[in-house]
Amino acid sequence: MNINKILWPTDGSKESGESLRLALYLARIYGSEIICLHVSQIQIPVTDLYPSYETVIMDIVKDTEARFGEEFNRIETENPGVRFSTEVVRGSVVDWIIEKAKADEAGLIVMGKKGHGLIGSALLGSNTLKVLRNSPVPVLSVKTEDEKTEYDIKKILVPLDISDTADSSLTYALGLAGKLGASVTVVYVFWIDANVYELSPDLVDELSGHSAKELRLRVDAVKDRYYRDNKGAPEAGIETRVLTGVSPALTVTDYADENGFDLIAITTHGRRGLERIILGSETEKIIREARCPVLALKP
Missing domain, CATH: 3.40.50.620 (HUPs)
Structure with a gap:
């Protein structure tokens, strides 16, 4: 059983935050590296009526990506005993999660069961199920009802x-x-x-x-x-x-x-x-x- 690397996809939702706590728990036990991934799935309305939509949405996306970069730095600083790598990308949420798991040889994906609609990048229930069906590695899913101060799986x-x-x-x-x-x-x-x-x-x-x-x-x-x-x-x-x-x-x-x-x-x-x-x-x-x-x- 190889859990040298744990892929943690996040959309900033509470469930993503809860899944991070579980990823940290396992990383400390197995000495794993946590791969932090945020995917911005950009959805721009196709219309000539409001041509400024594209500019507005891209500005929001850039701000969001910058925020996740800062968030990843904060997480790394607050957990000095855990190794991290981070990436903020644009594209299909499911495709990026699957390909990232393969490319980085992750042994486990830890993610929320659903998320929120953040510029189309949310880990929605449908996306989570698609990852579960297509992932090359085991997937550990969490929802906010599981919220705990510390995990201790017994x-x-x-x-x-x-x-x-x-x-x-x-x-x-x-x-x-x-x-x-x-x-x-x-x-x-x-x-x-x-x-x-x-x-x-x-x-x-x-x-x-x-x-x-x-x-x-x-x-x-x-x-x-x-x-x-x-x-x-x-x-x-x-x-x-x-x-x-x-x-x-x-x-x-x-x-x-x-x-x-x-x-x-x-x-x-x-x-x-x-x-x-x-x-x-x-x-x-x-x-x-x-x-x-x-x-x-x-x-």
Whole structure:
């Protein structure tokens, strides 16, 4: 797991500020460099009625870019133990984030789930989702409801689909937990749809029990392989649990809230079916609705 460099895109919103605090927390633990990036996505109205629009907007953009340059200098001065590099550019927000992550070989992107409309440069929800879908590296997203004085990640929740072979979220969580001294809880959601309501409670319990055994076997296999491949890595405490609910996303986020989890690690795809959890759309719902930060990884 490489987190030597953390890319932090910002539009100046509260969520960007909160994501910086999380980036700083991880940078201090991993000794990472933080790459500060602001993208001005210029939107000039096409009209002959107000030709001065272009001049006015460009003046605002230049002032904004100068302000971000000053802000980056302030952040660097206030955090002397952390290495920084900074860049203020113009163009497509999503394209710049993706290309910057590739070019600078960032190991992680930390960003707000949404931002504000600052000359079209905001990290809006749609932009965040586009980054999540296209990023070559894991993306850690934060929203302002998570606001804390200090981050201290000690409980990591990993929703897992036992019918899928993707183990990236659990493997990554084990490495992260070992470094942070955190525990890992892996959950499988037994999705109760309209057809299941006709089943008896005893049958639902039986199916849930079968899922619990399958989940434990799956987790043990991943854990054994991880520690075999990473000899000497700090071992994290890990437990499993089967949840039931009519909405996979709400079941996961409610469980995270009720049990005080500090982070959710999730794979950005899924499958449909009676015993399948974490659909692509459900994954996005978890990322959008979770109060705690969400780490999204590709399979």
